Amino acid sequence: MKKILGLLVFILMLNGCDDGDLTIETIDFTNVQAGSCGETIYKLNGNEVLYIKIPESLNAFPNNVTPLDTPTTIAIGGTVSVTYRAYNGAVTAANLCNTPAPISPIATEEWIATSGTIQIATIAVYSSPDTTTGATKILKYIHNIVFKNIVFSKPSGTQVYETFPFGEYSTTATTLPMNFDPDDIQICPSNQLLYNARTNGIEGLYIQNFDATLLDITNLGVAKTGLISSTTNKLVYRLFETALTTSNQDYFCSAILPTSPAINEEWFAKDGVADVSGIIEVVSTTNSPGVYLHTITLKAVTFQKDNNTFYLGDSILLGNLLTAD
Template identity: 35%
Template structure:
């Protein structure tokens, strides 16, 4: 499947005319917007476009370590292409199954093998303070390093060419479990599941209260809250409590762990669904800090909801 990704440039001057003939001196881009269609990423400035075709595996939704970008070495001249058209380029020009008759290509330069693509990935969490839904935006800064373009007769070199930022994905942790009663895998665990997202409270050093009242549990490295986002299949209770979970075809898209914060529990004696005495736990998470690598986000208060013993 053809994958083409476009690179932005930052400071470039364009062209000169000699006796009516166009002479291309350098590419003319100024932090244009990366666009996408059908596995195609591209950047356009009026009549110009730059196209990159490298494996999508280079754009992993995982932040890179500072000072350690991902690097990809170009292996053929077809992987990075510059084109100049005789008219303005639009998404129709790039994305149509059958290319339109116009505009036509005036110039085409292909990058030679050996140049490198540098990718720095960042993940930015953003919390909706009302709903606590938290979006994780993955952005890849793309830069060309020591790339040489050629049209067969002329060569244009770039030691460093700032391509720009490509946003590959935004994952939203919904934190929407309010309608679900809490469930346990064991006596030191509570979780809620909405089929594709899971929040789990593990407290191996504690037991839930056995008498009415108010109590709290402080999170630490042993007593934690974990939030997971899955794809590939629908979560079931059996899958969640399996010691080998997740099993294929489940894919963990996000996993955030909190070891800081407080769990507040209000315990009430009630009559359960079987008309026998039961305990109702109303659980609130306070000042929870979720972390994934060097990233973090905080929820000042989140209503985990209820857990009824029977």
């Protein structure tokens, strides 16, 4: 009798643990590096793959730092999908990126996310400061991807994760050449725009609403300084998609800067702080009778685009400008 009673209790315990679903399974790709092909971001782990597909039109991974605790959020569903697959053999990128997909290996299980959100927090990764100028460059952007309240539909039922870390996905930053010759510096006839750009070059560095009093020749050899701001001495860097086809003067000295060539990157220097940062220093000397040499230096300048910044350097020579009486 005791044996029968014990068996009944054991059966009741088993029934009490059964919530109607089959055994919960877990997947973990935390320590796997992400790759990409087209609109697909994926992680491969032996015979398993976890991938996200987001249309390029949503611009999910722009090279732009997200504000603290304010990630980009994208709803799962429709054209945005998250899928887990297990195969009967090792998986390669060809299984995801090639069309048509290879015949082998064969998917033995598939989980498809039916709801949830994708959160993407982006940071910039910088170079070490230059040993001479202290300048830094953005090398790449790291996008940390987390699924929130994601629900997978799988052969045995559903799988729910309140928080599921997908991990990091990296994109390369655009290289800014910053390849300027100090002797290429020029000033427009109106004296309101100072620029440095190479003939047929793909970049330009210029100062709008330039304070022409910095070129005053009353006190030769004495440094004159002005602050960068959004109104006076507005310092701008442009990287073009193609080289300038007009003369530099025709481009930079136009009443309105031309729309061609298209701009790939545009950065604005942050407003200066007296004796601290964002300083334009000019030292004027006599070059020859009636001709003056103005050595123009940018000090402690930081550039900004959207939420991104980089440090130009402690002291960068913008150019050696010649003017005549």
